[in-house]
Amino acid sequence: MPHIKVEPFDTNLIDSSIGFVEFVAKSNGVDIALVVHNGVRLFLDIVKREREYLIKPNGVTKVSDTHILKEILNRFAKEFNLKVLSSNTNIKPYKPKSAHWALKSIEDFYDFKSSYKNIKLELGFGSARHLLYRAKQERDTLFIGIEIHTPSINQLLKQINLQSIENIIVVNYDARLLLEMLPSNILDIIYVHFPVPWDKKPHRRVISRYFLDESLRVLKKGGFLELRSDSQNYYEYSLDIFSQPKVCSFSVKKNIDIDIISKYEERWRGMNKDIYTLRVDSLEISEDRVLDIDFEFDINSIDDLDFPSKSIVKDDYFVHFGKSFKYSRGFVVEVSFGSFGMPEKKMIVCDGSQCYYLPSNPVKSLVNKKAHNLIKEVLNG
Numbered sequence: 001m002p003h004i005k006v007e008p009f010d011t012n013l014i015d016s017s018i019g020f021v022e023f024v025a026k027s028n029g030v031d032i033a034l035v036v037h038n039g040v041r042l043f044l045d046i047v048k049r050e051r052e053y054l055i056k057p058n059g060v061t062k063v064s065d066t067h068i069l070k071e072i073l074n075r076f077a078k079e080f081n082l083k084v085l086s087s088n089t090n091i092k093p094y095k096p097k098s099a100h101w102a103l104k105s106i107e108d109f110y111d112f113k114s115s116y117k118n119i120k121l122e123l124g125f126g127s128a129r130h131l132l133y134r135a136k137q138e139r140d141t142l143f144i145g146i147e148i149h150t151p152s153i154n155q156l157l158k159q160i161n162l163q164s165i166e167n168i169i170v171v172n173y174d175a176r177l178l179l180e181m182l183p184s185n186i187l188d189i190i191y192v193h194f195p196v197p198w199d200k201k202p203h204r205r206v207i208s209r210y211f212l213d214e215s216l217r218v219l220k221k222g223g224f225l226e227l228r229s230d231s232q233n234y235y236e237y238s239l240d241i242f243s244q245p246k247v248c249s250f251s252v253k254k255n256i257d258i259d260i261i262s263k264y265e266e267r268w269r270g271m272n273k274d275i276y277t278l279r280v281d282s283l284e285i286s287e288d289r290v291l292d293i294d295f296e297f298d299i300n301s302i303d304d305l306d307f308p309s310k311s312i313v314k315d316d317y318f319v320h321f322g323k324s325f326k327y328s329r330g331f332v333v334e335v336s337f338g339s340f341g342m343p344e345k346k347m348i349v350c351d352g353s354q355c356y357y358l359p360s361n362p363v364k365s366l367v368n369k370k371a372h373n374l375i376k377e378v379l380n381g
């Protein structure tokens with residue numbers, strides 16, 4: 001992580017009139033400076049030690065491009081004539097990395113539209129053997145691959161290049177939350193092959209009552225969800241969920257032959273394990289879903305606040321307030337919240353009579369909406 005160490009200086013003297021630093025907020029031992037540089041807006045942490053101050057990008061708001069982080073740190077030291085004791089911010093020749101065309105962010109699905117008539121989705125694709133095979137077999141179908149494991153994402157992106165595949169898009173996110181972003185009635189198939197059984201932590205399972213409802217909503221009438229598992233426990237758990245009343249039908253098969261065997265299936269077959277295939281068919285057209293979630297704060301006056309020191313934990317989400325900082329017009333507080341599997345970490349800046357999230361608003365998921373409402377309650381005292 002780029003950083004600089006400088007001789008101690010008076011952070012009150014940082015001049016916000018030059019348009020680089022918006023303000024400096026303070027807490028015990030650490031000040032934070034909100035800076036804007038070439039369209040990037042982030043906090044720098046100024047960690048005060050006896051003989052030196054360490055200046056580094058704040059972990060919550062930092063960007064991934066280390067070149068920009070170095071530029072910002074060097075500019076900070078130069079603008080305020082700081083005496084640099086040591087740094088690792090030498091700028092090397094730089095070629096900005098362009099993102100892979102197939103890699104989408106979760107926000108890209110807020111207003112998802114596609115020219116493909118058929119769309120299929122695989123979640124937890126792992127080595128992507130099944131996903132790549134299907135995409136090559138069905139070139140006129142769009143495949144959406146979702147994974148939480150970043151190396152699997154990178155491996156798939158490489159294969160997309162090597163095999164000149166044009167009909168896969170990839171998302172690095174928790175599949176349980178992605179379905180919420182999708183419009184109703186757009187998918188032909190959802191593949192869930194060999195999900196982690198999580199026998200000791202069932203709340204982490206992909207399959208749940210809510211997941212089934214969301215799957216049936218995004219599936220077209222006549223579309224289906226295909227779950228394959230080697231775990232009898234997971235199979236029985238899923239069967240129980242699928243057989244609760246809902247407009248769908250399901251079927252179960254054991255040890256069927258299919259035309260492509262995934263890495264995990266190969267392993268379980270080698271161990272002579274039984275493999276269950278459950279299929280849930282969607283039988284009706286679902287109502288449209290509009291993502292009408294905003295993250296406004298509508299707070300009238302902002303006073304000095306005491307934040308709860310303990311996490312507030314609800315059934316499906318939590319809110320945890322971290323370090324808070326004060327400045328002349330208001331305060332900044334670090335907050336983690338949302339789902340247990342894919343929590344959000346943000347800074348909330350309350351400035352005069354308005355509050356906002358940095359570096360950006362949370363993802364528009366229902367649990368984030370619930371967490372945001374709880375955060376508002378706390379901020380409103």
Ligand SMILES: C[S@@+](CC[C@H](N)C(=O)[O-])C[C@H]1O[C@@H](n2cnc3c(N)ncnc32)[C@H](O)[C@@H]1O
Binds near residue numbers: 128146341
């Ligand atoms: C046991 S592996 C199976 C991989 C592949 N489907 C196969 O059959 O070889 C389960 C995969 O699901 C991914 N996964 C687990 N939970 C997930 C979630 N909530 N959202 C997206 N991917 C998830 C894991 O990272 C892992 O790659």
